[in-house]
Amino acid sequence: MSNAATQRRIAWSWGPASRSWTWKKIVAASLAAYGGTASLAQLYSIIEPHPGTRTRKHWKAKIRQVLELSDKVIRMDRGVWSLASKHKAKTIRKLKARRRRLYPKRSEAER
Numbered sequence: 001m002s003n004a005a006t007q008r009r010i011a012w013s014w015g016p017a018s019r020s021w022t023w024k025k026i027v028a029a030s031l032a033a034y035g036g037t038a039s040l041a042q043l044y045s046i047i048e049p050h051p052g053t054r055t056r057k058h059w060k061a062k063i064r065q066v067l068e069l070s071d072k073v074i075r076m077d078r079g080v081w082s083l084a085s086k087h088k089a090k091t092i093r094k095l096k097a098r099r100r101r102l103y104p105k106r107s108e109a110e111r
Helices: 003-013 016-020 023-033 040-047 059-069 089-102
Strands: 037-039 073-077 080-083
Touching (some): 023 037, 023 040, 023 073, 023 080, 037 040, 059 073
Antiparallel strands (some): 037 080, 073 080
């Protein structure tokens, strides 16, 4: 499905019922519309028409926060996210271990 067709399909689903959706559900629906894997730019473009973006000044930061904190989403590469349900547990463990190596948590003294 082309990018334009995907955007039309998901934009149609941002109807009155989606106003009550949580940001987690909005992000998950957007990822699903792209087949489970999408770049941050694709997510921004597909979520922008949602009514919630008009009431939240920093909606892009909210999307990044949801992606970072959700257990249902994994980071595949820089700026590329995927639904965890699309991958095997072994793949998820490898990706999380790689991320911990590349971005170790800072200690309280370093902050």
